[in-house]
Amino acid sequence: AKKLVNWTPTDIKADMLAKYPPKVARKRASQILINEALGNETPEISANVRTIPGIITMRGCTYAGCKGVILGPTRDIVNITHGPIGCGFYSWLTRRNQTDASAEGAENFMPYCFSTDMQDQDIIFGGEKKLQAAIQEAYDLFHPKAIAIFATCPVGLIGDDIHAVARKMKAKFGDCNVFAFSCEGYKGVSQSAGHHIANNKIFSEVVGENDAEKPGQFKINLLGEYNIGGDGFEIDRILKKCGITNISTFSGNSTYDQFASAHKADLSAVMCHRSINYVADMLETKFGIPWIKVNFIGAKSTAKSLRKIAEYFGDPGLTARVEEVIAEEMPAVEAVISDVLPRTTGKTAMLFVGGSRAHHYQDLFAEMGMKTLAAGYEFAHRDDYEGRHVIPNLKVDADSRNIEEIEVEADEKRYAPRKTSEEMARLEAAGLKFKEYEGLIPDMDHQTLVIDDLNQYEAEKLVEIVKPDIFCAGVKEKFSIQKLGIPMKQLHSYDSGGPYAGFQGAVNFYHEIDRLVNSKVWSYMKAPWQESPELSATYVWE
Numbered sequence: 001a002k003k004l005v006n007w008t009p010t011d012i013k014a015d016m017l018a019k020y021p022p023k024v025a026r027k028r029a030s031q032i033l034i035n036e037a038l039g040n041e042t043p044e045i046s047a048n049v050r051t052i053p054g055i056i057t058m059r060g061c062t063y064a065g066c067k068g069v070i071l072g073p074t075r076d077i078v079n080i081t082h083g084p085i086g087c088g089f090y091s092w093l094t095r096r097n098q099t100d101a102s103a104e105g106a107e108n109f110m111p112y113c114f115s116t117d118m119q120d121q122d123i124i125f126g127g128e129k130k131l132q133a134a135i136q137e138a139y140d141l142f143h144p145k146a147i148a149i150f151a152t153c154p155v156g157l158i159g160d161d162i163h164a165v166a167r168k169m170k171a172k173f174g175d176c177n178v179f180a181f182s183c184e185g186y187k188g189v190s191q192s193a194g195h196h197i198a199n200n201k202i203f204s205e206v207v208g209e210n211d212a213e214k215p216g217q218f219k220i221n222l223l224g225e226y227n228i229g230g231d232g233f234e235i236d237r238i239l240k241k242c243g244i245t246n247i248s249t250f251s252g253n254s255t256y257d258q259f260a261s262a263h264k265a266d267l268s269a270v271m272c273h274r275s276i277n278y279v280a281d282m283l284e285t286k287f288g289i290p291w292i293k294v295n296f297i298g299a300k301s302t303a304k305s306l307r308k309i310a311e312y313f314g315d316p317g318l319t320a321r322v323e324e325v326i327a328e329e330m331p332a333v334e335a336v337i338s339d340v341l342p343r344t345t346g347k348t349a350m351l352f353v354g355g356s357r358a359h360h361y362q363d364l365f366a367e368m369g370m371k372t373l374a375a376g377y378e379f380a381h382r383d384d385y386e387g388r389h390v391i392p393n394l395k396v397d398a399d400s401r402n403i404e405e406i407e408v409e410a411d412e413k414r415y416a417p418r419k420t421s422e423e424m425a426r427l428e429a430a431g432l433k434f435k436e437y438e439g440l441i442p443d444m445d446h447q448t449l450v451i452d453d454l455n456q457y458e459a460e461k462l463v464e465i466v467k468p469d470i471f472c473a474g475v476k477e478k479f480s481i482q483k484l485g486i487p488m489k490q491l492h493s494y495d496s497g498g499p500y501a502g503f504q505g506a507v508n509f510y511h512e513i514d515r516l517v518n519s520k521v522w523s524y525m526k527a528p529w530q531e532s533p534e535l536s537a538t539y540v541w542e
């Protein structure tokens with residue numbers, strides 16, 4: 001394994017914290033973990049907690065999680081942002097969601113940016129009339145199946161009743177479902193709260209609307225796949241080849257009807273646990289559809305996930321077909337791996353992304369012989385770090401589709417230490433149930449760094465000290481990292497690349513990373529430690 005010589009992970013952690021005031025250092029220390037995942041013991045990390053004001057976080061807001069992440073990739077719902085124009089504009093097409101709607105001649109509102117463009121007078125006198133007019137205008141122009149309304153920060157502050165407006169317009173139209181999300185940006189500690197708000201509303205307003213049987217065999221919902229850079233297209237290609245019917249994707253390239261029909265699936269396959277576990281749980285509680293965790297990032301993970309789906313159905317024909325598909329797809333993947341391996345083996349990576357990719361993409365790097373030295377999420381909860389899903393206590397009213405989460409304990413308590421069997425027993429006695437899957441902490445090596453809600457300052461510190469061969473994060477980090485002379489790959493938007501999911505996606509990724517970590521261009525840059533050698537540390541292989 002690769003090991004720091006003149007810096008230990010403890011030194012790195014201490015150096016990252018050295019400049020902070022004591023209170024800040026204490027809080028950040030609980031979010032920086034030197035991984036000691038050995039045996040059955042999962043060390044604890046503090047996650048899903050408020051960012052300290054003044055720190056330049058990598059996180060987004062609740063509105064981003066609701067409108068941008070969950071509803072943004074739907075193609076035939078008109079998504080209206082109720083707020084000042086910036087919120088709508090900056091969440092417009094920035095996530096690289098793709099659709100093939102135009103190829104099908106289907107409705108596609110993704111190229112449009114709908115907003116009420118609130119002005120000073122709307123803030124002072126209220127924006128409900130303006131919102132109502134915007135809904136009417138969208139209806140008259142497009143006659144969509146559904147219109148969704150998203151609240152931004154000022155809307156919550158002035159108290160516009162967006163739900164009353166939605167109900168009124170839904171009743172008026174009769175043939176268009178209108179629903180609203182109270183997803184004001186400030187509502188949670190990150191975009192994660194927005195996922196929860198979006199999921200609850202989609203479940204209560206849309207799921208179950210269409211009771212018609214869906215054609216096809218082995219019907220699944222693909223939950224938490226957003227078709228970034230065409231990932232969903234590649235996954236659908238593979239599923240189709242295997243004879244697995246994906247009736248509903250939440251929510252890459254999705255339609256209103258896919259949400260409305262999700263209860264007709266036999267199984268939910270959860271790709272991004274963080275953003276969508278709520279829907280998986282509600283589908284299981286209300287409709288009895290079980291869910292399994294899958295990961296289509298990495299060729300081996302893709303094969304494993306296909307086998308997992310086949311295993312669930314237990315059909316010999318499906319199992320055989322899945323094996324055939326894997327056997328057909330793998331030679332092309334292996335050819336590229338053996339080409340890049342001599343150039344990528346031993347290189348090092350750091351990944352700080354969202355709530356699932358910092359974990360999923362480690363599989364791709366491992367396939368290239370690359371080691372992940374440090375990784376972390378922006379907004380994941382402890383279950384994503386630990387790979388232990390906490391099954392909520394849900395009461396789903398069969399008739400009204402009313403969902404009530406019965407709080408056994410407060411959220412923070414729910415993820416309270418449960419390393420000991422007594423603690424587990426106590427929580428289970430309190431009514432909590434767990435579902436195990438792969439987690440970031442148990443999957444990462446001993447003595448690697450796991451860091452929650454990494455910020456601008458710490459990112460630069462880490463890169464200066466460790467100098468990984470590649471750093472993966474988002475656009476806010478891109479150029480500050482590249483200025484340090486390290487190639488930076490965006491794992492949100494994929495820069496302009498992708499797809500990276502599935503077998504063909506893995507091949508794209510190998511080529512891309514090979515080019516990045518072996519490019520000569522970085523050697524022409526003078527990084528700070530090259531000009532001041534005292535900043536330098538050395539890595540050797542042992």
Ligand code: CFM
Pocket residue numbers: 065069095191224226228272273274275353354355356357358491492493
């Ligand atoms: Fe899930 Fe996502 Fe992610 Fe996410 Fe996101 Fe994204 Fe992400 Mo950016 S839903 S948690 S809120 S996998 S937009 S497609 S890349 S932070 S790691």
